[in-house]
Amino acid sequence: MNxxxxxxxxxxxxxxxxxxxxxxxxxxxxxxxxxxxxxxxQLLIAQNAVLVAHYYTxxxxxxxADETGGYVSxxxxxxxxxxxxxxxxxxxxxVRFMGETAxxxxxxxxxxxxxxxxxxxxDLSCPAAEFSRxxxxxxxxxxxxxxxxxxxxxxxxxxxxxxxxxxxxxxHLTDKGEKIIWGPDKYLGSYVEQQAGADMLIWPGSxxxxxxxxxxxxxxxxxxxxxxxxxxxxxxxxxxIAQADVVGSTSxxxxxxxxxxxxxxxxxxxxxxxxxxxxAAPDKILMEAPNAGIGATxxxxxxxxxxxxxxxxxxxxxxxxxxxxxxxxxKIRDKALIPVQRMLDFAAGLN
Ligand code: SF4
Numbered sequence: 001m002n003x004x005x006x007x008x009x010x011x012x013x014x015x016x017x018x019x020x021x022x023x024x025x026x027x028x029x030x031x032x033x034x035x036x037x038x039x040x041x042q043l044l045i046a047q048n049a050v051l052v053a054h055y056y057t058x059x060x061x062x063x064x065a066d067e068t069g070g071y072v073s074x075x076x077x078x079x080x081x082x083x084x085x086x087x088x089x090x091x092x093x094x095v096r097f098m099g100e101t102a103x104x105x106x107x108x109x110x111x112x113x114x115x116x117x118x119x120x121x122x123d124l125s126c127p128a129a130e131f132s133r134x135x136x137x138x139x140x141x142x143x144x145x146x147x148x149x150x151x152x153x154x155x156x157x158x159x160x161x162x163x164x165x166x167x168x169x170x171x172h173l174t175d176k177g178e179k180i181i182w183g184p185d186k187y188l189g190s191y192v193e194q195q196a197g198a199d200m201l202i203w204p205g206s207x208x209x210x211x212x213x214x215x216x217x218x219x220x221x222x223x224x225x226x227x228x229x230x231x232x233x234x235x236x237x238x239x240x241i242a243q244a245d246v247v248g249s250t251s252x253x254x255x256x257x258x259x260x261x262x263x264x265x266x267x268x269x270x271x272x273x274x275x276x277x278x279x280a281a282p283d284k285i286l287m288e289a290p291n292a293g294i295g296a297t298x299x300x301x302x303x304x305x306x307x308x309x310x311x312x313x314x315x316x317x318x319x320x321x322x323x324x325x326x327x328x329x330x331k332i333r334d335k336a337l338i339p340v341q342r343m344l345d346f347a348a349g350l351n
Contacts, residue, residue, distance in 0.1 A: 012206070015121050019208045022305035028312070036312040037064060043319035044068055049089035049112070051315075052078040054098060055250045056272035056307040061093045061315065063275070072276060074250050075147045076162050079105040080344070091319065092326075093310040095120045099326040100151045104336045111326040114314040118306040120148050122235075125205035126184035128152035134203070135181060141201065142178045144170065145339070146185050148207075151328045153183070155335035160343045163188060163234055164249035169346055171196035187211065191234040191241055209291070209304050210235035213268045217290030218243055221266055228287065229262040233269035240268050240289070257281045271302045 028036070037060075044051060051070035053061045062072045071081040075094065079102040082090040089110045092099040095118040103111045126145075131153055135143050145157040146166075154160050161169050170192050173180055180198060182189040184205030193200050213236050222230060222243065231253045232244035241247055246256045250273055257265055258280040267273065268289035277286055291302040318324050328336075 012125065015124050016208055018119070018124070019121060019305050022309060024305070025308055025311045033060065033312065036316050040064060040312065040316050040319060041068055043316065044070075044091070047089050047319055047322075048087050049091050049319065050082070050085050050087035051091045051093065052082055052102070053092075053310075054078065054094035054272075054307065055254075055276055056270040056304055057093045057310045058272065058308065059275040060312055061310055062272075064312075064315075065093070074162060074164070075101050076340075076343070077251070078102065082106050082109065082111075091315065093315065094118070095123070095304075095306050096326075097123050097148055097150060100328060101147060101154075101340070103326045103328050104151060104154070104333055104340055107328075107330070107333055110322075112318050112322065113324045113326065114310045114318050116324045116326075118309045120304075120306060121208040122146065122148035122184050122205045123150055123153075126150075126153055126203060128156065131183060131203065132156045138179075138181060138201065140179060141181045142173055143181045143183075144173070144200075145183050146188060149184060151332050151336045154339060155332045157339045158342075159346075160336075160339045162249060162343070162347075164252060165343070165347050165350060166192045166234075167195035168350060169343070170198045170200070172346070174198040185235055187237055187241075188234045190238060191247070207235040209270050209302060210240075210268070211237055212291045213237065213240045213302075214290045214292070215239035215243070218266070218268070221287065221290060225264055225266065225287070227262070228264035228266045228285075229256070229260055230266045230289070231256055231268065232289070236268050244268070253277075254280050257284060257286070269302070270304050270307065272304070272307060 051065045053065040053072050065072050075098040082102050083105050090102050091112045092102050099111050099113040143157045144159040147162050180200040182200040183203030186202050186204045189202035229245045231246050234247050254276050257277045264285045266287045266289050271288050288302045
C-alpha cells in the first residue's frame, strides 16, 4: 500500500508565500543588455570562468552560455559539464542546490552563482534534520532522493536520481527486493512508483510551478488545438500527467519537440524551456499549458520565481566581485558524492 508521510514541521503555505514574495526582475533596455553581455563576456575570460545555465533560466542567460562556450542543461548535466571543462571557475545560473551539486562534483573548482537566494520548493520542503530522522526510523529502507535537494539531504541518501532515469532506477531497486524511501517530490514519486511497479514511502514535497498546472483548463486548450501534442514534466500532478502524449525530463521534452512530426505542442513545465525548444525546432508552435486558471495573478505564471532571480545584472556583479561562492562542509560533500556518483554510474550503464 502506498504511504505518504506527513511532516508537521513543513508548512507548504509558507513556502508558497515565500515564492510569492520574490519580486519579478525589472526589464532592461536593449542598450543595457548589450553593455552587460559585453562586460560579462570579458569577465568570463578574465576570470577563467565558464557559465552553465539551467533550462529554466531566462533566455538572455541561456543565450550567453551558448555564445561563450558554456552549457545549458539540467542540474546534473550542468555539474557534469563543469567537471569536464578546464575552467577553474564555474558560474552556475539556476537555484542553490544546482550550485551545490556542481561543488559536490567539482570540489577543486570555485563555484559562483548570480544569487544564493534562489530557493527551490522541493529543497525547502525537505529539511535535512526531519528527513534524516524519518530515514533513521526506517533503517531497512533504501533512500532515494531527487536532485532537487540540499547537499545535506543528498549526504543522507543512498541514491540521487534525476527525472530522466528515476523510473529505471526504482525498477532496478524494486527488482532486487529493496524497500524504498523516496523524497522529496510526491508527484514525481507517484509517477515513478506507477511506472516501476514499486511501492515506496513518499515524502510529500512539491514544485510550486508544476503543481499549479490546471487540468480542466488543459482539457479546454487541447480541445481548441486537437493537433497539438501535450508534453508534461512528471513533477506535475497526476491529472496533468494523465493528459500527456509524452511525459519526460526537460531534456526528453526538448528532444520530443525536435523528433516529433507534430507541429504544435502544449508544454507543461517551466516556460524557460522554450528557449531551447525553439532552438531545437524553430518553426514549431509552442504553447504554455494553463498554469493559473481563473483569478490568476502575475505570480501564477509557468515560470519559477527563484530561477527568475538570475539576471545579467547579478551575473556581472558576481563575476566582478567573486561573490556568492558555494561552500560545502567537506564531510558533507564527501558523503553526498557517494549517491551522486552512484547515479552517474547507473546512468552510464544504461547508455
Ligand atoms: S521550477 Fe520547481 S523544481 Fe524547479 S527550481 Fe523552481 S521550485 Fe524547484
